[in-house]
Structure formats: structure tokens, C-alpha cells
Amino acid sequence: MRLVALFCCSVLFAAPTFANEGTDYTGLWKGNCSDGFGVQIKPAADRLYSVSFCGPGGGFEPGEWTPNTRIEGDSKYRVVSPREMRIKRGEGGEYFTYLKCTNDPTWIVEAPAPLEAAPEVLDCSLRAHSDEDGVLIAWVTDIRITTQFGQGMRHPQKTTVGPFRPIALLKESSLQPTPGAGIHRGQSFWRALEPKRTPLKLRAVNSFLDHMNEDHCVYFGSLGKASPSRWTLLSSAPLPGVFHAPTRKDRRRFYQLNKACEIQGDYPDDRTPPCVRLRLLAISDINENGHVEYWATEPYRWDTGLTVWEEDNGRLVPLLQVCVGCSD
Numbered sequence: 247m248r249l250v251a252l253f254c255c256s257v258l259f260a261a262p263t264f265a266n267e268g269t270d271y272t273g274l275w276k277g278n279c280s281d282g283f284g285v286q287i288k289p290a291a292d293r294l295y296s297v298s299f300c301g302p303g304g305g306f307e308p309g310e311w312t313p314n315t316r317i318e319g320d321s322k323y324r325v326v327s328p329r330e331m332r333i334k335r336g337e338g339g340e341y342f343t344y345l346k347c348t349n350d351p352t353w354i355v356e357a358p359a360p361l362e363a364a365p366e367v368l369d370c371s372l373r374a375h376s377d378e379d380g381v382l383i384a385w386v387t388d389i390r391i392t393t394q395f396g397q398g399m400r401h402p403q404k405t406t407v408g409p410f411r412p413i414a415l416l417k418e419s420s421l422q423p424t425p426g427a428g429i430h431r432g433q434s435f436w437r438a439l440e441p442k443r444t445p446l447k448l449r450a451v452n453s454f455l456d457h458m459n460e461d462h463c464v465y466f467g468s469l470g471k472a473s474p475s476r477w478t479l480l481s482s483a484p485l486p487g488v489f490h491a492p493t494r495k496d497r498r499r500f501y502q503l504n505k506a507c508e509i510q511g512d513y514p515d516d517r518t519p520p521c522v523r524l525r526l527l528a529i530s531d532i533n534e535n536g537h538v539e540y541w542a543t544e545p546y547r548w549d550t551g552l553t554v555w556e557e558d559n560g561r562l563v564p565l566l567q568v569c570v571g572c573s574d
Contacts, residue, residue: 269328271295271317273351275344285333285344288351290314297333300353332512340511370453370463373427380417382426382482384435385552386474387411392456405454409476410435410467413552413568416481419533421554421566426465427453435469438479438489439528446472446480477527477543489528489541500526500540503562504555508545527552539565 272295276284283301288308290296295317296308308314317323317331324332324341332341390407412426434445449470456464474480479489492500507521522545530539537556544553544567551569555562 269318269325270349271328271331271346273349274300274347274353275331276347277342277344279345279347284347286351286353287317302355304355305353332514342512368455368461368463370427370455370465372430372451372453372465380415381485382412382424382429383414383416383421383438384410384412384426384429384480384482386469386476386478386480387550388476407454407464408450408452408466408468409473410448410469410480412465413479414554414566416485416532421532423566423568425463427463429465429467431467433482435480435482436484437474438481438485439491441481441484441486445484446474477525479528479541488532489530492526492529492540496529496538496540497526499538499557500524500542500555500562503557503560504540504542506544508547510545510547510550524553533565544569 271287272289274284274286283299286296286298286300286305288296288298290308291314293316294314296314297312297317298306298308299311300306312322315323318325322334324334326332326343329346330343331346332343334341386409389409392405392407410429412424412429414421415424429448429451431448431451433448433451435448436445437443446469448467451465451467453463453465456462481488501523504524507523509519510522511519513519524545525543526540527543528541530541531537532539533556537558540555540557540562542553542555544551546569549569551567553564553568554566556565557563
């Protein structure tokens with residue numbers, strides 16, 4: 247029987263202390279108590295609490311993830327009961343519900359079993375020249391801040407992901423997904439629906455190794471002050487006649503075929519949230535088979551992706567599905 251090494255991201259207290267009189271919020275709070283991640287709340291100086299996010303790799307130091315707080319009276323916290331509260335993530339973000347799972351705030355992490363061979367680490371460095379031939383299709387989406395956990399990380403890492411994201415590679419009449427490893431600073435991109443306009447240039451590019459689900463590389467960038475509006479489709483070469491703005495008839499047909507609607511974010515039980523529908527961005531016939539291709543946003547619970555649909559005998563068939571930022 248092998249020994250299991252235990253590490254903890256907090257210090258055990260000899261006796262409980264209280265940041266406020268009345269309800270004591272000290273403990274571990276999670277969306278579901280079976281989750282391997284959650285929020286650690288501990289008493290701090292000046293009758294405050296430290297609130298830290300913890301996961302498989304450990305947790306943030308007190309005051310690093312979010313400022314110390316009294317919780318009660320803080321607009322970022324909504325106390326539902328002594329064992330349930332809602333915490334707001336970021337300015338203008340949504341509230342997330344957490345349940346108090348234990349009164350002990352100690353976060354314990356089981357050390358991974360020794361591996362016979364070190365796992366292969368993906369190389370997410372940007373390449374000076376892309377090995378892929380074709381035209382890169384990209385779009386402009388939200389700026390994201392994602393928290394990453396991974397093997398060997400002592401503390402979780404935050405990455406700010408820029409709004410420029412590669413979507414796919416267009417090779418003649420073929421459309422295929424691509425991470426976009428060949429993007430580079432100063433690279434020109436044209437508006438897919440307005441290819442005659444002056445191209446935009448990438449001001450900055452970057453990448454990171456995303457540990458959400460299966461490890462994969464994420465490449466992104468920014469276009470500076472001239473960045474177009476959110477959901478704008480871009481191409482690394484002008485493509486006149488390939489993309490068209492959807493007409494009223496196109497929109498009517500698309501919404502007849504796709505009535506999907508997604509509730510995004512988190513809401514109190516007594517509030518009926520709005521339902522977000524897909525947004526049609528452009529139409530094309532890249533594979534030249536005479537069937538219309540619909541480029542549309544696709545809302546998920548915590549993010550918005552893009553899907554390319556093709557109409558076939560009165561139904562929509564997805565040709566390409568991308569959910570950039572879904573690691574948040």
C-alpha cells in the first residue's frame with residue numbers, strides 16, 4: 247500500500263476565530279461539495295475574511311484572488327443563509343452560488359502518484375512561420391481572464407486572453423479547425439464582410455497551455471484601438487465574394503431551422519433569466535455545393551462560441567464548432 251503525501255493550501259488553526267460577530271463564514275465553499283475546486287474563507291486581520299479560490303493544484307494566498315472583506319455589506323457577496331452565498335466574479339460579472347461544505351477551511355491536495363515516465367508537455371510557443379497553407383479565419387470576441395491549474399503548479403495561474411482568436415483554416419473549398427499557431431505581430435487581417443476596407447494589424451500576440459479537459463494550446467492577440475466590434479469575422483487575406491451579410495430572408499430561414507436558446511450565467515431561483523439566441527453573422531458557400539452555410543454565434547452557459555452550419559434537406563448540419571475561452 248503506497249503512502250499518500252498530503253499538502254494543504256492553508257494553515258490549521260488551534261481554535262476557530264471569527265472575523266465578524268454573528269454568522270461565521272469560515273470554511274470551504276463549493277458549487278457542489280463533490281467538486282475538486284471551490285472557495286476557501288478564513289479569518290484575516292481587522293475582523294475581515296480572506297477569500298481564496300482553490301483547486302487541484304492548491305489555492306491562492308490570502309488577499310491575492312480577491313481583497314479581504316467583511317462579506318456582509320460587500321456588494322460582491324450576497325448571503326442567502328449561513329450555509330449559502332453568491333459571489334460575484336470580476337467587475338460587471340455574474341454571481342455564482344456556493345454552499346458551505348465544511349467549517350474547517352483547510353484545503354488538502356493529494357499528491358499525484360509517481361509516473362513511470364514524464365508526460366509529454368505541449369509546446370505552445372508561437373511559430374515564426376505557419377506550417378499550414380490557406381487563409382486563417384478569425385474573429386473578435388471578449389477579453390477573458392482564465393485561471394489555470396496544472397501538474398507541477400504550486401499556485402493557480404491567471405491568464406488574460408485577448409479578443410482576437412483564430413477560428414479555422416480555409417483551404418480552397420475546405421474549412422478545418424486550427425489553433426492558429428502561426429499568427430504574428432503586425433500580421434494583416436481583413437474584415438470578412440468588407441474585404442475592400444483597409445486591413446487591420448495585430449498589435450500583440452500570445453499563447454498559453456490550457457489544462458481544461460485535455461491539454462491544448464490557445465493562441466490569441468489584440469488589434470489595438472482600431473479593433474472592430476465583437477463577433478466581427480476576419481481573414482488573413484482579402485476574400486471578395488466569399489462571405490455575404492445575411493439578408494432578411496437569410497435570417498428568417500436560419501431562425502426557422504434553429505430555435506435554440508441558452509440561459510447564460512447564474513441567477514437567483516426566484517428570477518427568470520433571459521434566454522440568449524444564436525446570432526447570425528454571415529453566410530457563405532465555401533464548399534461550393536449550392537447549400538447555404540450560416541456563420542453564427544452559439545451561446546453556452548458560461549461562454550459564447552461560433553458554429554458554421556449548412557442547410558441540408560431542411561435541417562442544419564454543423565460543419566465547424568469552436569468555443570474559444572470555454573476554459574474559463
